[in-house]
Amino acid sequence: MSGLARDAAAFKTALHRQDYTSWHSQPPDIVYSQPADTGTGTNVNTQLVYLVNHLKHNGNPMRLQDLAILTNTPVDTDRVLLEKFRAHDRVVHDPKTDLYSYRHDFNVRNKAALLTEIQRQTRKGSGLSVRTLKESWKEAPQAIEELEKEGEVYVTRTLKDGQMRMVFWNEVKPTEEQGGMPVEKAEFHDLWHELEVPNDVDLLKALASEGLQATASAAPAIKHGGVKKKGKKSAPRHRQVRITNTHLKGTIDLSRDYVAPGGK
Structure with missing residues (x-):
């Protein structure tokens, strides 16, 4: 038998041994409403x-x-x-x-709506998380930076990398009409630094002249006498007993221990 004939016979034998049953059958417990491997699990x-x-x-x-x-x-x-x-x-x-x-926590899609929401939350006594606003509107961080430059909001940042954390509405706008403009140095700064803080005694006198008094924590402690020297503690003093049962006077000596007859 030639080599070609032997190869053909071996190929036919391998075909007869091949199991084709798996091509036409599936396990009975497969759920067809869910993919076998979705990458997101089958649960x-x-x-x-x-x-x-x-x-x-x-x-x-x-x-x-x-x-x-x-x-x-x-x-x-x-x-x-x-x-x-x-x-x-x-x-x-x-x-x-x-x-x-x-459904996001805040429905903001533009800069004006963002400022309105910041104002509403600040009036309630709290600011807004920049991360939460970013989840509601991806362009919120850029809009917040613009509002900060315009003086409309205050922004708190992390100490480590300076990332924005919370945003608050600036109620005092930096305008001449509404105030908030920087103060001239000669107008305020110099006058502020020229003020002298009075000592404790003068401060108490000034308060007393206005009918006021310092609080307990602010009032200076006044020491009386010198500091006692450290040393051995003196023996405790025996206080004299005060006799109040005066109606027994003359019959029983109350200054001594009373012992019953027979030592009992």
């Missing part, structure tokens, strides 16, 4: 978190079909996942356009 709750996060960072309303393709999840075919997605408190569905968007 419904895990896929829900991935969908909401994608909608949050996208920033624009999206179609359900586009969400399914971009996140590689069956949100457009899996009824359970779709119901959970629509019921999420951060997901907004517009039935007119059939688009889905993320």
Whole structure:
């Protein structure tokens, strides 16, 4: 038998030994409503978190079909996942356009709306987190820097790298009409530094002349006498007992210990 004939016979034998059953059968427990390997997991709750996060960072309303393709999840075919997605408190569905968007903490899309929101929060006694504003509007940091240069807001920054942290509304605008302009040095600075703080005694006299008095923490402590020398402690003094039972006087000596007859 030639070499070519031997190779052909070996090839036929290998074909007969090959198992083709796996080509036509699938395990009975495969769920066809979910992809076998999506990259986002097969758990419904895990896929829900991935969908909401994608909608949050996208920033624009999206179609359900586009969400399914971009996140590689069956949100457009899996009824359970779709119901959970629509019921999420951060997901907004517009039935007119059939688009889905993320519900941010603040609905700002321009510089004017941003300033209005900062003013509202500052009047309540608190500022706004720059990070939270950036999540609502990606261009918020640039707008905040512009508002800061215009004197509309105050910004706090981190000590390490100077990143913006909180923003507050500047209620005192740097204008001649509303005040807030820098003060001339000769007008205020020199007068301020020329002021002398009186000593404690003169301060108490000045307060007394106006009918006022210093608080306990501000009043100077007045020491009486010298400082006692450290040494051995003196023996405790015996105080004389005061007899109050005067009606027994003459019958019992109360200055001595009373001992009952028989030593009991």
